[in-house]
Amino acid sequence: MGEESDRRPPRMDDVAKRAGVSVGTVSHVLNHPERVASRTLDRVNRAIEELGFVPDRRARALAGGSSALIGFVVLDLTNSYFVDMARGAEEEAQLAGMNVVLANSDLQAAKELTYLHLFDEERVAGILLTPLARRDEQAWRSAGWRGELVILNTEAEPDRCSVVPDDELGGYLAARHLIEVGRRNLVFAGGLFGLAPVANRLRGAERAVAETNGAVRMSTVVAGGLRPHHGREIGRGLAERSPADRPDGVVAAADLLALGIVQSLAGDPTLRIPDDLSVVGYDNNQASWESEIPLTTVAQPGHAIGQTAARLLIDEIRHPATHLHQHVRIDPQLIVRGSSVPASGR
Amino acid sequence: MGEESDRRPPRMDDVAKRAGVSVGTVSHVLNHPERVASRTLDRVNRAIEELGFVPDRRARALAGGSSALIGFVVLDLTNSYFVDMARGAEEEAQLAGMNVVLANSDLQAAKELTYLHLFDEERVAGILLTPLARRDEQAWRSAGWRGELVILNTEAEPDRCSVVPDDELGGYLAARHLIEVGRRNLVFAGGLFGLAPVANRLRGAERAVAETNGAVRMSTVVAGGLRPHHGREIGRGLAERSPADRPDGVVAAADLLALGIVQSLAGDPTLRIPDDLSVVGYDNNQASWESEIPLTTVAQPGHAIGQTAARLLIDEIRHPATHLHQHVRIDPQLIVRGSSVPASGR
């Protein structure tokens, strides 16, 4: 009869009873083992073991006023850039004895709000957020979250921390690389120039060109988006140009776009990659290294962004009085592969 | 001076005081509004609003014995198959008034254990888990979790629920499709046949062939893995075969493998895809639709797996007494694109 009926998880007083001590002592064993006599400590630990006691974090947090949980609202979990951030944040949290749980806002404002609220109600110690692009309707304000919050991948207002990639530098690195390998007639291929990252990458590329004092020129080709088929359109357009008008280097605003360009030029004997045309992408997307001609690309510093953001958040949590908000910009990294330089050249 | 010093989040008794009622009434407003007079309800809600009161879920769960949180330990968040599961689970949970938070086990046993423990200590209502392949060392047992747990993507023992994709059927659908479009000489291209999914897909394909009573034959080509470069190797191998020996249809164990095959045959005028050779992949990976020749593929039912698993878990949570464990196998879906049939044929 009812053999499962009273299967209540063991509590601290069960442990205390079994070890012949008080709950206060058991608590000390968990939180300040150094203040407990080693023989008592052993007895208690044995009781914990035997009972399979698992402390209740909710109760701990309630009583202690603490919480060692960080909530991370991620914009798009299918994008490895954001998953890298999560990994970085997890590592940093571990070091501080904290944990990170994730929620996928999935590019939807409603879900972003839902999870912000959830974490708020769960009284997590702090929140990491990669916000939707719409900076105006900033959900994390209206959400009424009064706790610690660090923004990733988007510049935040002065009153909170944020960590962003340096897209301008990334564009610069991409273009300078092309220039360094001898390219003089560049094209910046992009789409969605309304997006800050794209615009910044373009600015960076322009800066690299400007530094050459006219030795190099660059024009812009605008596509409807950043997907491979947009790239293929661009590629076909380039192939149709008169020889004099053809570029010898392309900075694509994203890897998938670069991939399309490379794909569409695959058969062309007059526009060989990388001999006649060097292509560099952006993001270090899986597509960039799975491609038949591996793409030279600019790797987003996702991992470092996650690490840094978690570090800032934890500082804010631990030292609210002395914490100063910072806005960190992290360098991306150029990764040279076969689409910009012949194998022998690397 | 210290203007931030007493910034304590408002509690229920603050609301009660402000609305001129007792905490019990405020609690009722939150949990059983129908039992509260509408005028009182208004007053309390206004007070909640004015104070910006956010109920504390930890305290609620502690007092109520409930918790409306589900923890999902995900194997690999960079794989959209698993993210689809998360989406499905989220939706289903929403319907039941619950929420899902994610943790990335990242293919590492240690992280799987860590997060299982975390959710255990957080006393979530239940756990969804996509376990590591190593079925022997089943972490979710040693973790000592005594609560509700549903396994996704891997068959579980009889004493818990699990939801898996029907890989055998997927292999069958892929091969039958090739047969239906007139292919008679098939190749099953795979790698890592030790993995149950790969082995099952092969079995399914063999069943489709067997049904033809000898009208169709199929051989197996083994690669070192499932990545594009393995596919390229296989593709080159096929191209080198004597015409009599060449297949007219390929079932690849994964999209990335299929992608490599397609890539390596791109220039070959004697083995045109899909005219001379039909290729079908597996997974409906992004690579399958971003490819220049869009891949016919078998779509994993990630979303449905997540939905179903969440539904089972919630049933287990809500009706522990009457709940019966089930093992659900969900059909994948064939998606026909250009790599198996000419555009006109679709």
Add this chain to the structure above:
DNA sequence: ATGAAAGCGCTAACAC
């Protein structure tokens, strides 16, 4: 070094 007891913020009887 250990025990006793007062909460942490909320829910759920139970009384009125």
Add this chain to the structure above:
DNA sequence: GTGTTAGCGCTTTCAT
């Protein structure tokens, strides 16, 4: 309908 009150499982003074 609404108020009162005893916990939920733990931490943390304060005694001893």
